[in-house]
Amino acid sequence: MRDIEDIEAEEERTEKMLREEAERMRELCALEADATGSGPGSLIAESIRALPVDRLP
Numbered sequence: 001m002r003d004i005e006d007i008e009a010e011e012e013r014t015e016k017m018l019r020e021e022a023e024r025m026r027e028l029c030a031l032e033a034d035a036t037g038s039g040p041g042s043l044i045a046e047s048i049r050a051l052p053v054d055r056l057p
Contacts, residue, residue: 026051 033045
C-alpha cells in the first residue's frame with residue numbers, strides 16, 4: 001500500500017513541476033513576443049499570457 005502512496009505523491013510532484021515549467025515557458029514566450037516588436041500588451045503577448053497552464057498534454 002505504501003508503494004501506491006509513494007507513486008501518487010511522485011505523480012503530484014511531477015504534475016506541479018510541469019505546471020510551473022509551463023507557466024515559465026508561457027511567460028518567456030510572452031516576453032519574447034514583447035521583445036520582437038509586438039510591444040507590451042500586444043495581442044500576441046496577451047494571447048500567450050492567457051493560455052491555460054493547467055491543461056497539460
